[in-house]
Amino acid sequence: MLLRIHQALTADELHQIRHLLLSADWVDGRVTAGTQSAAVKNNRQLPEDCANAQQARHLVSVALARNPQFVTGALPKTVYPPLFNRYGGESNAFGDHIDNAVRTHAATAKHVRTDISCTLFLSDPDSYDGGELVVQDTYGEQRVKFDAGDLVMYPGTSVHRVEPVTRGERIASFFWIESMVRQDAQRRLLYDMDMAILDLRRKGGDTAEVVKLTGCYHNLLRMWADT
Amino acid sequence: MHCSPTSAAALLPLGALLLAGSLNVCAQTVQDTPAGEETKTLKPVTISGTRDRNSQTYQSGVVSVGKTQAAAKDIPQSLTVVTEKLIHDEGKDTLKGALQNVPGITFEAGEGGRIGDNIRLRGFTVAGDIYLDGMRDIAQYNRDTFNLQNIEVLRGSASMLFGRGSTGGVVNQVSKQAHKGTASEINTTVGTGNYLRLDGDFNVATSEDSALRFDLMSTDWDGRADKAGTHRRGLAADYGIGLGTTDEWHFSVYHLDYNDKPDLGGRWLQGAPAPLPTDKWYGVDSDYQRDSADIATASYTHYFDDGSSLKTKVRDGQYRRDLWATQLNAFANTVTQDNLNGNTTVNRGNQTRAGEEHHTFLQSDYLTRGEWFNLKQELLLGAEYALERSTRYTYSNVPAKPATTVAAASNAAVADTRIKNWANTFKATTLGLYVQDTVSLTDFWKVVAGLRWDQFGGDYDRLTGGTLSRTDSVWSKRLGLMYQPTETVSYYASYGTSFNTSGDLYQYDANTANTPPESSRNIEVGIKWELADGDLSVRTALARTDKYNERNTDINQSTGEYLLSGQRHTDSLEFEVQGKLTERWEIFAGLVFMNGVIDQAGSSAASQATVGLNPGLTPAKQANLWTTYRLDDKWRVGGGITAVSENHPASSSAASLANTAPGYVKADALVEYQINPRNALKLNIDNVGDTVYYSSLYQGWPSLAPGRSVRLTWTANL
Numbered sequence: 001m002l003l004r005i006h007q008a009l010t011a012d013e014l015h016q017i018r019h020l021l022l023s024a025d026w027v028d029g030r031v032t033a034g035t036q037s038a039a040v041k042n043n044r045q046l047p048e049d050c051a052n053a054q055q056a057r058h059l060v061s062v063a064l065a066r067n068p069q070f071v072t073g074a075l076p077k078t079v080y081p082p083l084f085n086r087y088g089g090e091s092n093a094f095g096d097h098i099d100n101a102v103r104t105h106a107a108t109a110k111h112v113r114t115d116i117s118c119t120l121f122l123s124d125p126d127s128y129d130g131g132e133l134v135v136q137d138t139y140g141e142q143r144v145k146f147d148a149g150d151l152v153m154y155p156g157t158s159v160h161r162v163e164p165v166t167r168g169e170r171i172a173s174f175f176w177i178e179s180m181v182r183q184d185a186q187r188r189l190l191y192d193m194d195m196a197i198l199d200l201r202r203k204g205g206d207t208a209e210v211v212k213l214t215g216c217y218h219n220l221l222r223m224w225a226d227t
Numbered sequence: 228m229h230c231s232p233t234s235a236a237a238l239l240p241l242g243a244l245l246l247a248g249s250l251n252v253c254a255q256t257v258q259d260t261p262a263g264e265e266t267k268t269l270k271p272v273t274i275s276g277t278r279d280r281n282s283q284t285y286q287s288g289v290v291s292v293g294k295t296q297a298a299a300k301d302i303p304q305s306l307t308v309v310t311e312k313l314i315h316d317e318g319k320d321t322l323k324g325a326l327q328n329v330p331g332i333t334f335e336a337g338e339g340g341r342i343g344d345n346i347r348l349r350g351f352t353v354a355g356d357i358y359l360d361g362m363r364d365i366a367q368y369n370r371d372t373f374n375l376q377n378i379e380v381l382r383g384s385a386s387m388l389f390g391r392g393s394t395g396g397v398v399n400q401v402s403k404q405a406h407k408g409t410a411s412e413i414n415t416t417v418g419t420g421n422y423l424r425l426d427g428d429f430n431v432a433t434s435e436d437s438a439l440r441f442d443l444m445s446t447d448w449d450g451r452a453d454k455a456g457t458h459r460r461g462l463a464a465d466y467g468i469g470l471g472t473t474d475e476w477h478f479s480v481y482h483l484d485y486n487d488k489p490d491l492g493g494r495w496l497q498g499a500p501a502p503l504p505t506d507k508w509y510g511v512d513s514d515y516q517r518d519s520a521d522i523a524t525a526s527y528t529h530y531f532d533d534g535s536s537l538k539t540k541v542r543d544g545q546y547r548r549d550l551w552a553t554q555l556n557a558f559a560n561t562v563t564q565d566n567l568n569g570n571t572t573v574n575r576g577n578q579t580r581a582g583e584e585h586h587t588f589l590q591s592d593y594l595t596r597g598e599w600f601n602l603k604q605e606l607l608l609g610a611e612y613a614l615e616r617s618t619r620y621t622y623s624n625v626p627a628k629p630a631t632t633v634a635a636a637s638n639a640a641v642a643d644t645r646i647k648n649w650a651n652t653f654k655a656t657t658l659g660l661y662v663q664d665t666v667s668l669t670d671f672w673k674v675v676a677g678l679r680w681d682q683f684g685g686d687y688d689r690l691t692g693g694t695l696s697r698t699d700s701v702w703s704k705r706l707g708l709m710y711q712p713t714e715t716v717s718y719y720a721s722y723g724t725s726f727n728t729s730g731d732l733y734q735y736d737a738n739t740a741n742t743p744p745e746s747s748r749n750i751e752v753g754i755k756w757e758l759a760d761g762d763l764s765v766r767t768a769l770a771r772t773d774k775y776n777e778r779n780t781d782i783n784q785s786t787g788e789y790l791l792s793g794q795r796h797t798d799s800l801e802f803e804v805q806g807k808l809t810e811r812w813e814i815f816a817g818l819v820f821m822n823g824v825i826d827q828a829g830s831s832a833a834s835q836a837t838v839g840l841n842p843g844l845t846p847a848k849q850a851n852l853w854t855t856y857r858l859d860d861k862w863r864v865g866g867g868i869t870a871v872s873e874n875h876p877a878s879s880s881a882a883s884l885a886n887t888a889p890g891y892v893k894a895d896a897l898v899e900y901q902i903n904p905r906n907a908l909k910l911n912i913d914n915v916g917d918t919v920y921y922s923s924l925y926q927g928w929p930s931l932a933p934g935r936s937v938r939l940t941w942t943a944n945l
Contacts, residue, residue, distance in 0.1 A: 022435060061252045072242030079252045088471060089406055095761070126532050127473065166296055167530060168471045194240045201238055217241050 001188040002137050003073045008120060008151040009063050017056045018122055021171060024052035026086055046084045057082045060173050072194050073153055080112045080176040087131055087162060088169030094162040103176060114156040114176035121146045121172055128168030135160045155184040180225040193217050283312040285815040286764050286806040292379040292399045294388055294607055295594050300755040303675060303707030303719035305382035305768045305801055313815055314372050316897060318911035318938050322370035327869055328851055329380045330819035333844040336925035342550055343367035349772050349797045350823040350845030351395030358399040366546035366584045368518040371483055373426050373444035374463035377401040383749030383770060384725035386703035387677040390659045393725045394747040394774055405440040405467030408432055411945040418938030421449045437468045452508040454638055455490035473530045484519035489552040492930030495886045497564050500929040505919055509573055510553040513640035518548040535595035542588045549581040553628050555928060569634030577628060581620040588613045603667040613657040619650045655685040655730055675707040685730030695740040701726045717755045724748045747774040763806035772797045793827030795842050811857040818850045836881040843877035843884055865897035876924040883926045891920035909940040
């Protein structure tokens with residue numbers, strides 16, 4: 001399931017984050033990458049321990065926690081702290097790859113299984129050419145280039161890449177989620193059901209049928225969730 | 228409805244209600260591995276140009292020679308890009324030197340008529356087809372590499388993109404441009420023959436989206452016999468505003484001047500280069516070649532919301548040249564290859580010319596993408612206006628150069644009694660309008676079709692013979708078909724035309740002013756592969772370049788001699804490979820087989836005698852290889868060879884075409900030591916075997932290439 005979340009950040013948050021990021025010192029992604037990943041990686045990243053990165057990360061985390069669509073789509077158990085990257089100029093692309101299955105948090109030694117990958121777009125799509133996130137979804141190849149402040153979630157199992165940015169700069173936040181519901185297909189069913197119930201409630205209120213369906217939702221979640 | 232709908236704002240998805248406020252984010256103080264450790268499957272196209280030279284390659288995935296930024300494999304024509312990394316690794320300090328990496332290129336030795344870089348591609352002159360950032364850079368001077376990012380060589384007729392000329396192809400120099408951020412590099416090179424080169428390249432951010440890049444160069448070298456050397460100085464600056472925004476401006480200036488002692492080389496003797504000692508120079512100390520180029524360019528690019536872009540450039544270039552050189556005249560009739568010795572008399576003559584050029588260009592390109600008629604299309608609309616003015620001078624009362632002997636090689640200066648005279652002035656205006664469409668017929672098939680209309684008008688004012696004038700209007704076409712069944716391969720076939728007007732390179736005489744433009748066409752099939760996950764580019768092409776109704780004035784002679792009259796063609800089969808063979812092993816190599824033939828010539832017996840001959844400067848085989856291997860973090864070794872089969876000078880006479888410079892193989896070597904991430908030392912040995920060879924040929928003489936040289940470069944990143 002590839003899910004777009006419109007305006008995950010408010011204009012004000014977006015402005016703050018962009019300011020934090022643009023005033024920080026970025027490094028070539030390859031400076032800290034190993035030999036093998038250096039070959040595939042061609043972007044820039046923000047050193048994770050810098051103060052600006054931490055503030056920006058906090059703003060993103062707060063925004064995510066309050067976003068109902070994000071929460072219902074991801075059913076998050078643990079969210080890996082958001083990272084930031086920057087594509088443009090000579091450092092402008094990231095070839096096809098699959099994210100590591102488990103990411104270990106160095107400070108806490110906590111493992112996060114990367115069920116879901118997220119990209120939060122921070123640059124206005126008109127301000128750069130290229131830079132599409134291309135995801136091989138279960139339904140084929142999807143090319144994603146959303147508005148600044150929009151978020152895309154897609155299964156961590158997908159092969160994906162970032163197309164070369166041929167003009168301007170693409171700044172984004174990216175992170176992973178370990179979901180309570182491990183299987184993408186199950187999350188998708190739950191999400192579709194949730195949305196359908198929401199529509200029914202909007203149109204007809206909490207009818208008996210809606211209550212019954214709500215029960216089904218919770219029972220399915222009880223069956224599949226791993227808390 | 229029996230119950231009113233709840234307000235939408237109050238409704239939340241079930242999952243969100245369930246988990247409200249429960250988001251569990253790992254602690255914020257992260258010392259985590261960066262996001263670079265994902266599993267590798269495919270690699271991105273690398274665009275060279277980063278200062279981190281270790282991450283650059285010999286491959287340039289994106290090129291600008293087709294007017295728009297495009298992947299090399301999307302251009303249905305033979306294309307070689309010499310990257311800054313390759314130029315740096317090989318220690319090449321001139322355009323000519325860097326172009327030795329390109330199979331199919333040969334060099335004509337300059338005489339007094341046309342001086343500076345005299346390049347031939349597939350046997351056809353590209354003297355008028357040298358470009359700087361997509362604008363004509365045809366003044367007569369020797370170009371340095373200090374401000375070059377890439378050199379793009381597009382083969383085959385391309386008048387649709389470039390206007391007049393481009394029979395054999397075009398050479399486009401891509402300048403270093405200001406980019407975001409701050410980074411600087413200083414290269415200091417010392418070498419044999421008192422070689423000293425300093426090159427500083429500085430990019431300074433002046434705001435978040437503006438920067439100033441400036442580049443300074445100074446080169447001195449004593450040359451052959453420690454006499455025929457060079458003294459070059461260069462300055463280039465580019466100020467970029469709005470970098471990476473929807474309105475990007477660049478203002479740049481370029482200045483190059485040099486004061487050289489030209490080395491015009493030896494002399495043909497019985498069909499081969501005379502066996503003169505290589506450590507002697509037969510010029511005199513008063514010889515000089517003093518040239519300068521001053522170029523100012525402004526460019527503005529606007530990116531529209533719909534993804535279209537409009538790029539407009541204006542340039543004013545002023546060039547000066549002044550030459551007084553010594554050429555070797557014929558030996559006495561009794562001298563042969565066998566009896567030439569230290570006492571043999573060397574007769575010497577003069578080449579002396581001067582000139583000024585003033586070029587003004589205005590060029591605008593609009594590029595848009597869209598889906599029309601249910602087909603994805605990329606449309607290019609462009610216009611060009613050019614005003615080119617050129618004044619030539621001759622010198623009279625030129626003092627004779629005294630004869631010397633092979634062994635004595637007197638270099639005593641000759642007193643300058645010359646008188647400079649105005650000879651002629653040429654003014655040319657070009658108006659060009661063009662359109663090109665790239666249509667994706669299906670996911671796999673693409674068609675490129677283009678049409679250009681040029682009006683070229685020239686006025687020639689001469690000291691003797693009065694004025695001449697001519698105007699031509701010509702259409703140029705380009706058609707290419709590409710089949711790209713996978714991401715990694717492109718099969719193509721293409722057809723392009725070009726034309727050369729009589730005034731092309733400012734050579735009108737009473738005959739040429741009455742002659743309509745020459746026509747050429749290029750037909751080519753080829754394959755481009757991207758192997759090793761895109762790290763390695765391999766291509767092959769089979770091409771026929773055909774110049775029919777050929778006039779072809781010898782641009783090296785002011786007397787208007789016709790080299791050929793009729794038709795000639797070159798068939799070429801090319802193979803090239805560039806990029807990384809492994810993570811540590813890089814390669815840049817090419818091989819070309821050429822068959823150049825004069826098909827038709829003038830009716831005189833002398834002209835007819837040239838039919839069927841090789842037109843010269845079209846060797847049958849040429850190969851080049853440059854490869855480096857990284858031993859560890861500190862050490863890198865490399866080397867290469869340049870090989871050219873026997874070659875003849877371009878000429879109109881069968882006797883001159885029979886002059887043969889022998890084939891040669893010369894080898895170069897590199898050792899590099901990375902002291903620390905910011906400092907590196909590099910040792911280049913050029914012509915390791917001290918091979919005697921002739922890299923540029925003229926019908927009057929073959930020009931001896933330099934012998935072994937050793938150069939040590941310290942590269943410091945600030």
